[in-house]
Structures are given as C-alpha cells and as structure tokens.
Amino acid sequence: MEPKILKVKNGDVTKTINEFLKELLNSGKVHSLLVPQAVPSKKMVFPVLISDSNQLNADVFAPLLPASTARIISKMTKFQATKEPIGVVLRSCQIRALVELVKLNQANLENIIIIGVDCLGTFSIDSFVNFSEGKTPTEFILEAFKEKGNSSDKYLRSACCVCKDPIPTNADITIGVYGVDLDKEVLIDVATKAGEKVIEDLKLDDTKSVKEREKSIKTIREEKTKKRTEFVKEKRSINGIAALSEFFDKCINCHNCMTVCPICYCKECLYDSSVFDAEAYKFLRKADRKGLFKMPNDSLLFHLGKMNHMILSCVECGLCEQGCPSNIPLMDVFIPAAENAQKEFDYHPGKDPEEKIPMIVYREDEYLEVGEK
Amino acid sequence: MIEKEKEPKTEEFEPKIVGFLCNWCSYAGADLAGTSRIQYPPNVRIIRVMCSGSVDSMYILRALLEGADGVFIGGCHPGDCHYIDGNYKARRRIVLLKDILNTFGIEKERVWVRWISASEGQKFAETMREMTEEIRKLGPNPIAKQWNI
Ligand code: SF4
Ligand code: SF4
Ligand code: FES
Numbered sequence: 001m002e003p004k005i006l007k008v009k010n011g012d013v014t015k016t017i018n019e020f021l022k023e024l025l026n027s028g029k030v031h032s033l034l035v036p037q038a039v040p041s042k043k044m045v046f047p048v049l050i051s052d053s054n055q056l057n058a059d060v061f062a063p064l065l066p067a068s069t070a071r072i073i074s075k076m077t078k079f080q081a082t083k084e085p086i087g088v089v090l091r092s093c094q095i096r097a098l099v100e101l102v103k104l105n106q107a108n109l110e111n112i113i114i115i116g117v118d119c120l121g122t123f124s125i126d127s128f129v130n131f132s133e134g135k136t137p138t139e140f141i142l143e144a145f146k147e148k149g150n151s152s153d154k155y156l157r158s159a160c161c162v163c164k165d166p167i168p169t170n171a172d173i174t175i176g177v178y179g180v181d182l183d184k185e186v187l188i189d190v191a192t193k194a195g196e197k198v199i200e201d202l203k204l205d206d207t208k209s210v211k212e213r214e215k216s217i218k219t220i221r222e223e224k225t226k227k228r229t230e231f232v233k234e235k236r237s238i239n240g241i242a243a244l245s246e247f248f249d250k251c252i253n254c255h256n257c258m259t260v261c262p263i264c265y266c267k268e269c270l271y272d273s274s275v276f277d278a279e280a281y282k283f284l285r286k287a288d289r290k291g292l293f294k295m296p297n298d299s300l301l302f303h304l305g306k307m308n309h310m311i312l313s314c315v316e317c318g319l320c321e322q323g324c325p326s327n328i329p330l331m332d333v334f335i336p337a338a339e340n341a342q343k344e345f346d347y348h349p350g351k352d353p354e355e356k357i358p359m360i361v362y363r364e365d366e367y368l369e370v371g372e373k
Numbered sequence: 374m375i376e377k378e379k380e381p382k383t384e385e386f387e388p389k390i391v392g393f394l395c396n397w398c399s400y401a402g403a404d405l406a407g408t409s410r411i412q413y414p415p416n417v418r419i420i421r422v423m424c425s426g427s428v429d430s431m432y433i434l435r436a437l438l439e440g441a442d443g444v445f446i447g448g449c450h451p452g453d454c455h456y457i458d459g460n461y462k463a464r465r466r467i468v469l470l471k472d473i474l475n476t477f478g479i480e481k482e483r484v485w486v487r488w489i490s491a492s493e494g495q496k497f498a499e500t501m502r503e504m505t506e507e508i509r510k511l512g513p514n515p516i517a518k519q520w521n522i
Contacts, residue, residue, distance in 0.1 A: 238477060240477075245522045248522075290440070298438075304438075305431045308466075309430070312469070364451065367464050371448070371451070371487055372488075
C-alpha cells in the first residue's frame, strides 16, 4: 500500500495524530489503544490502555520511555492472545524488544496492531520532569527536529544518542516524521494486511515525498552509526579486571537494571535466588583466600552472568541505565558487549521474527576449533 | 588459636584448575586415567556434571571470579552427547562467554574446552598436563587478588 499522509492542522502535529488515533478507536477496528499519554499532573507520560476516545490525549512524540512498553504487552498477552484487537504505539527499540519477547514465548502478537512511531530520541526522567526551556519537552523536541538542529541532543539519553535504528521495523502502521515536512503533514505508512484492515475506513491523502524520506532515513542512520562506532571505540578503555570492577564501583547490587530490562523476563532470576546464600564458613574460607572482600559480593558475577544470559537479545533501549539508582552509565558496557556478541553470531535482535535466538539452535559443522585445540 | 587456611609457600606457582566433566564421557575418561594409573598433574579439581550442556556460564564465571587460574569443560565428542545436542549448545555458550570476556579484556585463555570420550584416559591425562603447563605460563589469575568485585 502506498504511504498516506495526515494533513497537519494549525501546525499542531500532536493534535493531528490524536485525531487520527481517535478515528481509529471510533471506527471500532481496534478495541483499545496503548498510547503514551500525560498523567494528570502533566509531569510524566506513561503508556495508557485507552478504550474511551473522549479521554484520548496521546503524546506520541513525548521524549520519554518510562518503562518498557514491550514488557507491558507481554504482561497482557503471554497467557493468551487478546481476542479483541489492540493498537499499540511503540518506538523502534520497543518493537525490537517485543519481537524478542515473542521469540522467547513471552508475548503473543495475534490481534496486536503495532503502530510504530519514528523516534526523535528520549530524555532522562529527570530532564523530562524538570524541563525548563519554557515549553514542553514534546514541543521542544519537535521544534528542534523541524529546525534540523541539535539543541535537544544535550538532553538525550546515551542510548538514544547512539541509536542507529530510530525508524520502526516490523510495524503494521508507521507514523513517520523523517523526511516529512511536519508543518504540513505526517506520514502514515502501512506495511501489512492487518494494518490495511485497520485504516481501510479512514480517509487519508496520498503522498509524493517518499524519496525525501528514504534520503532522510539514510542520513540519520549514517550519522547515528558513526556516533555509535565512536562510542564503542571510546569505551574500549573499560579493559581488564581493574577497570571493569572500577566501572561497577557504585553498584549497590539492587539488580534494578535487570528488573527493568525488557529482555530479562524470568520471574525469579538465578542471581536473585538463594543459590548464593551459604553457610558462614564458606564466606570465611573466601576471606582466608583473598584476605578480604567487599560486601555485598558477587556484583561482577551478576553483571557478567546476566550479560551471558541476555546480551544477544539486547535491543540497546538503555532502560537499564535509566533504572540504575547509582547512575552507572551501563550503556558503556552493554553496547560494546552487544555489538561484539551479536556480530559473532550474526544475529540482529528484533529485526526478523523468524530469526532464531542463537543460544537455542546450533549447526553441527560450526565452531569446529572449539574443543580441538 | 583458630587455624586459618593459608596458601602453602611453594617456589613454583601451582595453577588451580576447576574442571567440569560430563558424567558420560569426560568424567569416565578421567576415571579411566585413574584406574589405568596414568599420571597427570593434581592441579585440576574435578566437578562431575551430567552434560557439558548443563554448564551454565555462571559456573565458569564464578570459578574465574573466585580466583581459579583455569576452568576446564570436558564433554563428549560432537555427535556423541548422551542428551543428543548438549555439547553443541555448550559450544555456542562458550563462544559467547569468551566473546564477552574478550570485550572486557579478561583472559579468555583461562577457559578450556575439550571433547574427551570414556575410552580416552590417555587424552585426558595429556590434556591436563598441557593445560597445567599453559596456565602456569599465563601465571596466577589476577582476579584472585581483586577483592572489590
Ligand atoms: S540490557 Fe539494558 S539496553 Fe539492553 S535490552 Fe536490557 S534494558 Fe535495554
Ligand atoms: S541498577 Fe545499578 S546499582 Fe542496581 S544492580 Fe544494576 S548496576 Fe548495580
Ligand atoms: S552427555 Fe557428555 S556432553 Fe552431553
């Protein structure tokens, strides 16, 4: 289906999209929508599951990812697919996380209509709540985007600064802004039959600006990939046990990085279990061996162990870093580890629902050198 | 006086190696080495596991972070795993583990994997000799002294 557009009224992009979403709800093609919307205090924006179109006031470009939206969908669908269609508005990293959760049997996409939004990046919760540029963070980031400036860069979370895939993949419908003149229009790109069915009754206009969009997407991908490569190179300094343990010096073993990660779905994490509690004498023998050791212990064991369990599926959303109460810049270690491990197995988390997670498959004729020399 | 566990003072560094051996092949291989009275260095502390595929990365990491100088994983030859594909999966897991260690400059050379069958007592003894010497050359695991991890 050829991409469509929504004509922007009075320069208000957010309002235009709300009208579109309202029509979707009213058409009855979806029972409900999961959309980002401000809480009554207006301080925060959270995903809301909304069925009453009169109360819809979505803020789809709000530069904030308070929690994993993929996780929320997993919560609603892992026991049973939804019988009534739900439209879910997601950023690209959350679609990738959702695809990984589907592969892990933690979510079911039946009757889930994925409405992807081009991502302009997100701010830390602090910057968002205490935003003091005289306008809302959403207004600010949309204006910065229209001016093609980088004034919002200083507020972006590090994960967003180096995100090479801000354009949704695997969406049924994409709300596009890259390569689009936002003063006039917003792109509605429908990629699947399910998406077509949902919008078939809506009146949308055709567009001619597809070429512009392709160019713009290419540019942003190149720019961000370059930034990411530099980032990974810079972080090579976290090398060796001394540097790595110093990196985690502020870690208080709260395991929140794991709790908020969309990929870490286990109800009881091995590293949270009582496996590591033992009789006092075992601790004493360790003290004898080392002379002394820091408590709580096993913090690096947790981080490296967790990485081994989930890094291949890491979608680089940066929620771990955002959730760390000690402000440890976790992306400094997760992005390089993900980059290397995913390259080793030629795996692209969230890209293709058919691509198997490397740890559950194997080939007999691979890694023949392992175990032979 | 409370007796404290102290390192014996020896001239030469004696590597401590933790070995995870699968019940059906490598453990039996080690057993054969023993019953056939084939000499091999006493540096390896053997832990019997049901399959190389049951060795979670956590076991290996824990041994390394607790200060083991080497970690050995022994399994059946590819194709011979008693649970059909445990060692194929172990192989991928170890590739991943080493990749992560490599990203952070932690010596992946301390982790060894070998496929040793129940009849290969000789191979087991030789492998232990080889590994002990290689780890001796590497020297003590620096993580042993790192107490703030
Ligand atoms: S490890 Fe961090 S960046 Fe990766 S998926 Fe989990 S929360 Fe997101
Ligand atoms: S959230 Fe931060 S402090 Fe808590 S375990 Fe993770 S790295 Fe450590
Ligand atoms: S039983 Fe020996 S490797 Fe699986």
